[in-house]
Amino acid sequence: MKTIKYFSILFLSLLLATSCSEDETESNTTEVDPMLDYTLLKQFENEGNTIEILSKSETLTVGYNELFVRIKDGITGNYVANAQPNWLPVMHMQMMEHSAPFSALSAIETGTVYSGYIVFQMPGNSNEYWDLTLNYKINDVTYSAIERLEVLSPGDGLTRVQTVTGHDDVRYVLALVEPQAPEVAVQGISALLFTMESMMSFPIVPDYTIKIDPRMPSMGNHGSPNNKDLIYNSQARQYEGEVSFTMTGLWRLNLKLLNDKGEVIKGEDITEANPESSLYFEVEF
Amino acid sequence: MKTLSRGGVPLRTTFRINVGLLLVTFLAHVTTTSAQQTQLDSLYILPVQLGEVVVIGAAKKMEHQKQHKPLSTLDEYLEGAQHVNMVKRGAYAWEPVLNNMTSERLTVTIDGMQIFGACTDKMDPVTSYVDVSNLEAAEISSGQRGASFGNAIGGNINLKLENSRFKDKGWYGSFENAFESNNGQRVLGGEVNFARSNFYIDTDVIYRKADNYVAGGGEEVLFSQFEKYNFSVNSGYRVAPGQRILAALIYDEARDVGYPALPMDVSLARAVIASVSWEQDSLGNFTDWETKGYFNTIKHVMDDSQRPEVAIRMDMPGWSDTAGLYSQVFLQKGKHTLQFKIDGYYNRSLAEMTMYPANLEENPMFMLTWPDVRTFNTGLYLEDKLQLGMHTVTLGGRLGFHNNRVADDFGLKSLQIFSPEMEAANSRILKSISAQWHRHLEPFHLYVGGAYGERAPSVSEGYGFYLFNSFDNFDYIGDPNLKTEQAIEGNLKVVFEKSRWTLTAQASIFHMPNYIIGTVAEELSAMTMGASGVKIYENLESAQLINTSFLAECEISKGLKAQAGISWHRGTDSDGGNLPLISPWAYNANLKYQKQGYSATLSVVGNGVQENFNPLYGESQTAAYTVVAASMGKRFFISANDFYVKAGVENLFDARYSTYSDWNNIPRMGRNAFVALSYALN
Numbered sequence: 001m002k003t004i005k006y007f008s009i010l011f012l013s014l015l016l017a018t019s020c021s022e023d024e025t026e027s028n029t030t031e032v033d034p035m036l037d038y039t040l041l042k043q044f045e046n047e048g049n050t051i052e053i054l055s056k057s058e059t060l061t062v063g064y065n066e067l068f069v070r071i072k073d074g075i076t077g078n079y080v081a082n083a084q085p086n087w088l089p090v091m092h093m094q095m096m097e098h099s100a101p102f103s104a105l106s107a108i109e110t111g112t113v114y115s116g117y118i119v120f121q122m123p124g125n126s127n128e129y130w131d132l133t134l135n136y137k138i139n140d141v142t143y144s145a146i147e148r149l150e151v152l153s154p155g156d157g158l159t160r161v162q163t164v165t166g167h168d169d170v171r172y173v174l175a176l177v178e179p180q181a182p183e184v185a186v187q188g189i190s191a192l193l194f195t196m197e198s199m200m201s202f203p204i205v206p207d208y209t210i211k212i213d214p215r216m217p218s219m220g221n222h223g224s225p226n227n228k229d230l231i232y233n234s235q236a237r238q239y240e241g242e243v244s245f246t247m248t249g250l251w252r253l254n255l256k257l258l259n260d261k262g263e264v265i266k267g268e269d270i271t272e273a274n275p276e277s278s279l280y281f282e283v284e285f
Numbered sequence: 286m287k288t289l290s291r292g293g294v295p296l297r298t299t300f301r302i303n304v305g306l307l308l309v310t311f312l313a314h315v316t317t318t319s320a321q322q323t324q325l326d327s328l329y330i331l332p333v334q335l336g337e338v339v340v341i342g343a344a345k346k347m348e349h350q351k352q353h354k355p356l357s358t359l360d361e362y363l364e365g366a367q368h369v370n371m372v373k374r375g376a377y378a379w380e381p382v383l384n385n386m387t388s389e390r391l392t393v394t395i396d397g398m399q400i401f402g403a404c405t406d407k408m409d410p411v412t413s414y415v416d417v418s419n420l421e422a423a424e425i426s427s428g429q430r431g432a433s434f435g436n437a438i439g440g441n442i443n444l445k446l447e448n449s450r451f452k453d454k455g456w457y458g459s460f461e462n463a464f465e466s467n468n469g470q471r472v473l474g475g476e477v478n479f480a481r482s483n484f485y486i487d488t489d490v491i492y493r494k495a496d497n498y499v500a501g502g503g504e505e506v507l508f509s510q511f512e513k514y515n516f517s518v519n520s521g522y523r524v525a526p527g528q529r530i531l532a533a534l535i536y537d538e539a540r541d542v543g544y545p546a547l548p549m550d551v552s553l554a555r556a557v558i559a560s561v562s563w564e565q566d567s568l569g570n571f572t573d574w575e576t577k578g579y580f581n582t583i584k585h586v587m588d589d590s591q592r593p594e595v596a597i598r599m600d601m602p603g604w605s606d607t608a609g610l611y612s613q614v615f616l617q618k619g620k621h622t623l624q625f626k627i628d629g630y631y632n633r634s635l636a637e638m639t640m641y642p643a644n645l646e647e648n649p650m651f652m653l654t655w656p657d658v659r660t661f662n663t664g665l666y667l668e669d670k671l672q673l674g675m676h677t678v679t680l681g682g683r684l685g686f687h688n689n690r691v692a693d694d695f696g697l698k699s700l701q702i703f704s705p706e707m708e709a710a711n712s713r714i715l716k717s718i719s720a721q722w723h724r725h726l727e728p729f730h731l732y733v734g735g736a737y738g739e740r741a742p743s744v745s746e747g748y749g750f751y752l753f754n755s756f757d758n759f760d761y762i763g764d765p766n767l768k769t770e771q772a773i774e775g776n777l778k779v780v781f782e783k784s785r786w787t788l789t790a791q792a793s794i795f796h797m798p799n800y801i802i803g804t805v806a807e808e809l810s811a812m813t814m815g816a817s818g819v820k821i822y823e824n825l826e827s828a829q830l831i832n833t834s835f836l837a838e839c840e841i842s843k844g845l846k847a848q849a850g851i852s853w854h855r856g857t858d859s860d861g862g863n864l865p866l867i868s869p870w871a872y873n874a875n876l877k878y879q880k881q882g883y884s885a886t887l888s889v890v891g892n893g894v895q896e897n898f899n900p901l902y903g904e905s906q907t908a909a910y911t912v913v914a915a916s917m918g919k920r921f922f923i924s925a926n927d928f929y930v931k932a933g934v935e936n937l938f939d940a941r942y943s944t945y946s947d948w949n950n951i952p953r954m955g956r957n958a959f960v961a962l963s964y965a966l967n
Contacts, residue, residue, distance in 0.1 A: 183695075183698060184651075184652065184695060184698060184699045184702075185698035185699065185701065185702065186698075186701065186702050186705065216650065218597070218642035218643065218644060218647055218650070219597070219640065219642075219650060219812065219814065220596070220811070220813075220814035220815070221810075222810055222811065222812045222814075223810035224702065224810070225702060225703065225808065225809050225810070226702055226703070226705070244702045246652065246699065246702060246750075246751065246812065247638075247640075247650045247651055247652040247751075247812075248648060248649070248650055248651040248652075249640075249642065249647065249648050249649065249650030249651070250642070250647045250648060284647070284648055285648065
């Protein structure tokens with residue numbers, strides 16, 4: 001009997017403790033942190049304000065990176081809405097500097113989180129590095145921050161971005177966006193296509209076609225059916241199609257880039273003699 | 286109609302040799318005419334007119350005398366049946382073919398229980414999970430005459446388990462031993478039984494181990510070894526007069542089974558088969574009420590680790606679990622004998638494939654080849670047998686409900702790559718109706734029958750995912766939206782019986798609308814390395830099958846019998862193309878002597894050249910062959926016990942040959958001497 005009594009007291013106190021702590025959290029924060037499930041990749045001070053860069057992935061890697069930026073006002077301690085931020089990634093190589101394709105930063109529904117993407121074409125190393133310039137406004141005062149970024153080669157060694165010169169002698173950057181979590185099914189595939197106008201300018205190329213031929217090099221170049229070539233979606237400003245994977249493993253998505261006149265810009269058809277295209281992505285799961 | 290495998294004396298027994306085997310077959314007309322004359326165990330009523338019964342028996346009944354090769358595998362027994370052929374992928378686990386139709390068009394049941402192999406490549410037909418040690422007979426029903434067992438087109442093979450059935454014999458048992466020279470197969474078997482009039486328990490065990498066999502001419506057929514053992518317990522208790530409860534358990538395990546015709550072997554094939562049944566002699570006006578509940582589970586593991594060179598290493602395990610129930614009663618009313626049966630089963634079929642890339646850094650490649658398909662099938666079967674003087678009319682009908690559901694989401698999404706519109710579940714109604722008429726017009730018996738039947742696609746046909754078929758070198762993909770396959774069937778048999786002679790001519794024709802077969806999908810890319818492409822199961826407009834045979838038997842003198850048979854078959858699709866795996870014309874002849882404990886057989890069996898074959902299905906022409914076999918036996922009595930020795934030679938002239946049903950034309954076994962010993966303790 002005694003044991004039962006002790007246990008009930010213990011149980012009750014635990015119950016009370018948990019309910020108290022719940023009350024506390026509720027009173028302290030008015031809403032759940034919308035970025036709770038994201039990784040804080042970078043947090044740095046800039047003139048008294050704190051800047052956070054977050055992502056779904058653990059690191060910045062070569063290829064497409066969807067990023068989220070928050071700015072905490074050093075005076076009020078609140079995240080800033082209407083900061084109208086813009087950014088510029090720059091690679092500092094030993095002989096030159098260049099930027100990367102990136103989107104504008106735009107506020108998502110919470111108002112204080114700004115999202116956008118950067119497509120890194122290469123990783124940093126001991127002599128060469130990426131930095132990010134971030135301009136923002138708080139109460140009509142413009143601030144500018146600059147911070148080094150660590151961009152890694154993908155841990156799995158897979159190709160998700162390619163910088164190529166087309167048959168039209170134009171430099172293109174092609175990056176895979178989706179699928180991030182591939183499965184054995186027919187699923188959406190999306191990609192971004194940019195042209196390299198200058199070292200610092202990478203505008204989106206619309207209205208091309210990206211033909212797709214997924215293959216498994218380790219499986220005798222087995223291919224999958226019912227894929228749909230990627231075409232430009234002007235709303236999403238990206239290329240969208242469908243890809244199917246018939247099993248798990250390493251898939252090479254052989255690509256062929258066609259311009260708006262249907263001329264081949266880059267990539268080759270897969271034949272017995274030519275098992276792979278020079279333009280491709282890799283997916284493994 | 287009643288069969289006389291136990292207790293009864295058959296009116297006539299026909300003997301037949303096929304590939305050197307002598308087989309006892311009780312033909313349908315025999316059992317029909319003898320049924321009224323014999324006292325039988327009440328449960329030994331067979332629901333439909335049988336095509337054929339292959340008696341297997343065991344040592345305790347000394348059936349061995351009648352068999353060319355005692356203790357041969359069940360496959361060899363079945364191969365000797367008039368209507369059955371076997372597809373061979375090696376020395377073990379042959380696939381039965383009835384009316385030139387294979388697994389998906391047949392139901393193969395064990396004592397009426399549904400059971401389904403767990404291998405996507407048909408390496409484990411149901412017949413591989415039992416052994417002759419625990420079987421009494423294989424009951425073969427052609428076409429819709431097998432409809433009481435389930436929905437099928439080609440017919441049913443029911444493997445009847447043996448038991449002591451309350452014979453007041455006390456303790457008895459036997460020991461058996463056999464050896465075959467060609468592949469060094471050694472067989473050890475034994476049984477211990479105890480039977481009283483109110484209780485019995487039978488146990489038996491058999492063990493087989495064989496090395497590679499040697500084809501005619503001396504070539505060793507690599508990866509043709511096998512090892513297996515089978516254990517079973519069968520028991521019954523008489524609760525009250527006319528009321529019995531019975532239970533059976535079979536454990537069967539094969540290991541290290543080679544499949545020379547396939548790119549993979551099997552490291553494990555294991556089945557546990559269990560049932561409990563209630564039997565009651567009468568139920569109001571009804572008789573012979575039997576209700577059985579059963580469960581069986583199979584695990585099958587394909588393995589390529591012994592093969593020196595493979596394109597890619599892979600694991601391919603499969604599982605098949607089935608639970609079911611049936612209940613049947615009979616009613617005798619005037620000229621009518623009615624059978625009512627309700628049955629149902631639930632099966633789960635799951636198989637997966639994991640391939641390991643040469644580059645170990647890469648992830649394994651995984652797919653569900655059978656995406657956890659749940660099949661629920663239930664049906665109602667009704668039969669009326671009408672005895673009108675010299676006429677017998679049998680009418681049968683079955684109405685079934687069949688539901689398939691893909692339970693695994695991974696598997697469902699995989700299949701939706703090919704069939705985007707498919708839903709996880711689909712249901713269909715399956716119908717069967719048949720009519721048989723028999724007229725006795727001395728010295729003739731005339732049988733005429735017609736039937737209509739339907740079947741649902743098999744798990745592979747509906748839901749298979751890249752199943753490699755090494756016969757035509759294509760990967761197969763199922764189509765979940767296949768239509769129900771139908772069959773309109775006609776059969777005719779004329780038997781002439783006079784003094785020593787029995788002549789039997791028969792023919793059957795099947796017209797099958799929506800015939801299911803794999804057709805090449807040019808746009809798809811093969812998965813298996815080296816495969817020619819991909820086929821998807823489709824409904825052809827129709828296909829036709831014709832089977833004809835003629836059999837002559839003669840009792841030359843007392844104890845000496847001769848028999849000769851010839852058969853011809855043809856299968857075509859609606860465009861006139863040849864169907865695969867259709868027998869060319871085939872013949873057999875044998876001479877059998879049995880008198881005063883001595884027995885001897887001499888047999889010849891052969892096939893003509895395969896004129897009608899189809900390269901689209903991976904067939905090449907198979908040459909004609911003839912093989913000869915002989916055996917001799919002697920029975921001794923040592924006090925009350927029975928001792929039996931039999932020795933013989935198969936493929937006497939060491940012919941190198943393969944038949945139309947040998948997968949990838951692997952050669953058959955060359956000359957093989959065998960000896961079998963049985964010792965029965967009464």
